[in-house]
Amino acid sequence: MIKPGNDDVENHNGQNKEMNLRDYQLELAAPGLEGHNSIIVAPTGSGKTHVAIKICLEHIRKVKKPKIVFLAPVKTLAQQQFLLFKKFLDDDPDMVCQLDGDSDSTIPVDSIYSRHTVAVMTPQILVNMIKEGQAKINEISLIIFDECHNTIKKKPYNIIMNLYMDRKFSSRNTKLPQIIGMTASPGLRKVKDKGDAIEKVMSLMANLDVASPPVQVLRHKEELRRHQTEAEYELIVVFRDPGNRFHVRINRVMEEIEDEMRSGFVKFESVLDDKVQFTGTTSRGCQSYESLITALRQECKKIEDREASQYFMAITKHLLMYNQSLVLNDHISGKFALLYVRQELAKQPRNKIEALLLAIFEKFGPEQCQGVSPLLRRLKSMLLEKSQESSQLRCIIFAKTRLLSDTLATLLCEDSDLNSIMEHNTKRLTGSGPSSSELGMTKVSQLDTLKQFREGACKDIVATSVAEEGLDIDACNLIIDYNYSSDEVGFVQRKGRARAKGSKFVLLAYNDSVHARKMKANIQLARMTSETLNSIKETDLHQLKSEITKLQLKDKRLRELPSSVAQSYDSNMCKLSCLDCKQFATSSNCIHHINKQHRVVVDPDFPDQSSFEEVPVGMEDLRFGDEMPTVGKIFCGNQECRRQWGVRMRYLGIRVSVLKIDNFLITNDAGYKEIKKKWNKAPFDSLKVELTTEDLEIISRSEELFSSDDDD
Numbered sequence: 017m018i019k020p021g022n023d024d025v026e027n028h029n030g031q032n033k034e035m036n037l038r039d040y041q042l043e044l045a046a047p048g049l050e051g052h053n054s055i056i057v058a059p060t061g062s063g064k065t066h067v068a069i070k071i072c073l074e075h076i077r078k079v080k081k082p083k084i085v086f087l088a089p090v091k092t093l094a095q096q097q098f099l100l101f102k103k104f105l106d107d108d109p110d111m112v113c114q115l116d117g118d119s120d121s122t123i124p125v126d127s128i129y130s131r132h133t134v135a136v137m138t139p140q141i142l143v144n145m146i147k148e149g150q151a152k153i154n155e156i157s158l159i160i161f162d163e164c165h166n167t168i169k170k171k172p173y174n175i176i177m178n179l180y181m182d183r184k185f186s187s188r189n190t191k192l193p194q195i196i197g198m199t200a201s202p203g204l205r206k207v208k209d210k211g212d213a214i215e216k217v218m219s220l221m222a223n224l225d226v227a228s229p230p231v232q233v234l235r236h237k238e239e240l241r242r243h244q245t246e247a248e249y250e251l252i253v254v255f256r257d258p259g260n261r262f263h264v265r266i267n268r269v270m271e272e273i274e275d276e277m278r279s280g281f282v283k284f285e286s287v288l289d290d291k292v293q294f295t296g297t298t299s300r301g302c303q304s305y306e307s308l309i310t311a312l313r314q315e316c317k318k319i320e321d322r323e324a325s326q327y328f329m330a331i332t333k334h335l336l337m338y339n340q341s342l343v344l345n346d347h348i349s350g351k352f353a354l355l356y357v358r359q360e361l362a363k364q365p366r367n368k369i370e371a372l373l374l375a376i377f378e379k380f381g382p383e384q385c386q387g388v389s390p391l392l393r394r395l396k397s398m399l400l401e402k403s404q405e406s407s408q409l410r411c412i413i414f415a416k417t418r419l420l421s422d423t424l425a426t427l428l429c430e431d432s433d434l435n436s437i438m439e440h441n442t443k444r445l446t447g448s449g450p451s452s453s454e455l456g457m458t459k460v461s462q463l464d465t466l467k468q469f470r471e472g473a474c475k476d477i478v479a480t481s482v483a484e485e486g487l488d489i490d491a492c493n494l495i496i497d498y499n500y501s502s503d504e505v506g507f508v509q510r511k512g513r514a515r516a517k518g519s520k521f522v523l524l525a526y527n528d529s530v531h532a533r534k535m536k537a538n539i540q541l542a543r544m545t546s547e548t549l550n551s552i553k554e555t556d557l558h559q560l561k562s563e564i565t566k567l568q569l570k571d572k573r574l575r576e577l578p579s580s581v582a583q584s585y586d587s588n589m590c591k592l593s594c595l596d597c598k599q600f601a602t603s604s605n606c607i608h609h610i611n612k613q614h615r616v617v618v619d620p621d622f623p624d625q626s627s628f629e630e631v632p633v634g635m636e637d638l639r640f641g642d643e644m645p646t647v648g649k650i651f652c653g654n655q656e657c658r659r660q661w662g663v664r665m666r667y668l669g670i671r672v673s674v675l676k677i678d679n680f681l682i683t684n685d686a687g688y689k690e691i692k693k694k695w696n697k698a699p700f701d702s703l704k705v706e707l708t709t710e711d712l713e714i715i716s717r718s719e720e721l722f723s724s725d726d727d728d
Contacts, residue, residue: 035070035104038063038243040236042070047231048196049074055164055197055221055230057549059244060512062233064198065097068160069104071196072134075158084134084158085151085193087173089166090482091116091138091448091459092466097162098136105134115141116459126150139172146179148612153179156193164197165505167223177223178575181568184225197224201508204541204548213548221552222567227560229553247495247511247519251535252398253527254390262350263301263342265382266357270300270338272376277331280324287321292328301342303416309335317681318689322598326657329596330369340419346526347415347499348392348423350385356419357381367656391499392424395524396431399476402494403437410469411476411494414510418446418455418480424498425478438475443468445479484509495521501531504541590700592680595691597657601625601680604700608707610667615695615702617673618711620718626653626673628664647671670712671719677702 037045041063047054048071058064068086076082086101088094098114105111113132115125129135129151139161145151159176167173183190202220207213217230233240274296281288292315298304313332319325337360344353361377364370395413402409415421425444434440443465448456457465462482468474469492477483478498484506495510501523511521525531552560590604606619630648648664650673662675678693688699695702 035066035073037066037070038236038239040233040240040243041067043233043236044231045070047228048194051075051078051194052228053195053224053226054228055199055202055224055226057199057202057230057232057545059240060200060509061244062240063243065100065162068162068196068198069101072101072158072160073104075194076133079157082133082157083155084160085142085156086134086136086160086162087139087142087176088136088162089138089173092462092482093162094136094138095459095463101134101136108133112136139176143172143175146176153183153193154191158194158196160196160198161224162198164224165199165201165203165220167197167220168203174223177225180225181572185569185572192225195224195226197226200512201505201542201545202230202549203503203505204545205503205505207541207544210544210548210551213544214551217548217552218563219567222564222571225564225568227564228557229555229560230549232549245517245519247521249511249539250520250522251532252394252522252524253532254394254524255527256346257387257390260345260350262345262353262382262385265380266338266342266345266353267300268380269377270335272380273331273334273338273373276372276376277328277335280327280331284321284324284327287319287324289315289318291315292319300339301346302339306336306339309339314691317595317691320593320598320681320683320689325598326367326596327369330364330367330373334373340417343417343420344423345385346389346391347420348427349388350382351387352423352427354382354385365656365658391524391526392427395496395498396428396433398496398522398524399428399434399440400437403434403440403475406493407438408472409438409475409494410472410492411496412483412492412510413476413478413496413498414483414500415478415480415498416500420498421446421478421480422455425476428476428478440475441468441473442476442478443474445477445483447480447482481506493517493519495519497521497523497525497531497535499525499529499531501525501534501538504538504545507535507538508542590682590684590688590698592675592677592682594652594654594657594659594661595679595681596659597652597654598681599625599652599654599657601652601661601675604682604698604702607675607700607702608705608711609703610672610707612703612706614665614672614674615677616667616707616711616715617675618707618714620714622673623719624653626661627651627655627658628671628673650675667707668709668712670716672707672712672715 044056044058044064045067048056048067056064056067072084072086075084086097088097094114094116098112101112110131110133112134113128113136115129115135115137125145129145142151146153161167161173164173167177180192180195184192202217204213204216207216221227221230274294277294281293292312294312295308298308309332313329313336316325316328316332319328337357341353341357344356357377361374364374399411402411413424415424421444425442428434428440428442431440445462445465446455446457448459448462465474465477469477481502497510501507523531523535592601592604593599594601602617602619602622602625606617606622607615608618609615628648628650645666646663647666648671650661650664652659652661659679661679662673664671665674677695677698678691681689681691682699683689684699690699692698
């Protein structure tokens with residue numbers, strides 16, 4: 017059953033092969049090996065996955081007909097953990113599998129899942145399988161949650177545990193899986209004091225149904241220290257260039273647009289909600305300004321008046337664009353920021369409000385910019401210095417956005433000074449995305465980047481937060497937070513990515529930024545975590561179990577409260593209108609589905625509300641499912657708007673229109689008015705009616721009719 021490998025496995029007289037864990041790892045595994053639910057809290061690089069595999073092996077040995085699910089929050093991490101599981105479990109072809117959600121395999125997912133004892137996947141796949149009836153909580157004997165601090169709020173991990181809790185409280189004798197959670201930090205986000213911290217950890221314990229203190233290394237701390245690398249921390253402060261031309265001119269542009277917006281509040285007062293307002297109380301070019309405008313934009317999406325909606329949507333879009341350009345100016349250069357602005361302006365439709373906004377830029381915006389930012393100059397000098405010190409440099413640079421990561425990676429890769437010492441071949445590493453225009457990466461490209469980094473073909477990675485959690489890169493010896501910080505979980509995770517001896521963790525930040533202060537707060541929270549776990553460990557076990565049960569019942573009552581409210585909308589037919597211009601698109605009763613995946617419009621009038629374009633050459637092979645190539649795009653039929661609504665796909669020889677719900681404002685006669693990011697959050701059942709051959713005839717006939725009208 018177990019494949020030997022290096023020191024991890026030993027063979028006892030050729031009979032039983034077992035993992036040879038270190039003493040501190042056995043200490044972490046102990047409650048899980050005895051069949052108890054537990055949360056394992058241990059530093060990154062301590063071998064938590066090996067501990068999990070050991071628990072799995074013991075579980076397989078003890079349990080009749082075991083069924084194990086190992087969950088990782090992102091695909092790259094799931095792939096890494098799957099390969100480690102295979103190392104110990106691949107003697108039996110039916111032992112371990114990976115379900116990645118985008119496999120081209122013709123074998124149904126439920127068939128692969130049911131045939132294997134251990135399934136490695138991301139949590140959303142398990143959520144989908146349970147909803148589709150392909151998996152059942154009570155038929156799983158063990159679930160392992162990697163990076164279990166994500167078991168909060170409405171995240172997929174917690175959705176799974178909510179299903180678990182519903183079953184737990186529905187019957188006293190119900191069968192439930194053993195739960196194992198693993199994390200480097202349980203997460204003390206926004207806690208004010210130790211009491212808050214204890215409540216936060218207790219909440220995580222309740223969510224994972226763990227009634228005993230989180231497991232830490234206590235008896236074998238010295239052994240853990242010998243095998244753990246602690247990166248040295250350093251703060252480097254950079255001062256901004258005074259009177260930066262790009263910053264001054266773009267601020268003037270944004271000021272003029274904000275004044276125009278305020279006049280719009282007066283002009284459209286009769287059709288605006290009270291929530292549509294702008295305080296302008298924060299500095300431009302920072303995250304808080306982006307959050308302010310994004311929140312305003314969300315409210316503007318709900319404006320039903322077409323002229324007002326188009327006006328405010330255009331203004332907020334431009335303010336967000338200029339705010340992003342200020343970020344690029346701060347982190348890269350005014351030249352790149354100006355190029356970004358001009359490219360974005362060229363994409364905008366030509367209508368009255370867009371013409372006004374363009375005129376503001378042409379009047380007040382910069383014409384040209386030179387030089388690089390102080391931040392980038394310091395980053396380059398640091399990389400040059402480290403490259404000269406060692407040819408074994410492996411550096412991960414964390415940046416806030418995909419755009420910033422992509423731009424920075426390109427610049428560093430092409431930098432002649434850096435490449436004169438060694439070939440850095442800098443790559444970017446971002447999360448998956450629906451299209452390259454959103455700078456997302458496929459799983460294959462993510463894994464290829466990590467492979468090149470491990471093997472030394474690439475010396476630097478510029479990454480978003482996707483590289484924080486769990487990625488095993490032993491060779492990494494330099495971590496740089498590029499004017500960027502997150503909470504204490506991110507701090508612990510990033511610091512743990514530097515695992516080579518002599519590693520450094522550097523925060524490179526502007527002198528007036530909040531990042532240095534946040535970093536100090538994160539260090540304090542990391543220390544508080546240890547104190548909090550010790551306090552919970554000292555709590556009476558009977559009292560602890562009682563508190564956990566109270567938290568679970570309270571959470572169950574809260575989850576049940578909004579269900580009756582949500583159901584009240586189900587019987588009301590909804591209208592879907594363009595998010596930008598509010599032109600009517602279709603009704604909810606015209607949304608049918610293919611294989612419970614793709615929402616297709618079956619509306620004879622839809623071609624009159626929309627416009628279609630063929631996919632450019634080279635994109636024909638993009639697929640959303642078997643035998644369903646993407647053949648075109650759908651746009652709003654309002655030529656002054658032209659928002660993309662979705663894609664055109666070929667299904668059984670017919671072109672069908674597949675919509676993306678977040679492109680629409682959803683309303684009904686009962687006063688419902690919302691925007692949803694996912695179809696399963698819609699106030700109507702989008703999977704109620706499956707697409708039929710009769711539907712395909714209606715679609716084909718209606719498009720032929722409208723094509724004939726156009727020809728006339």
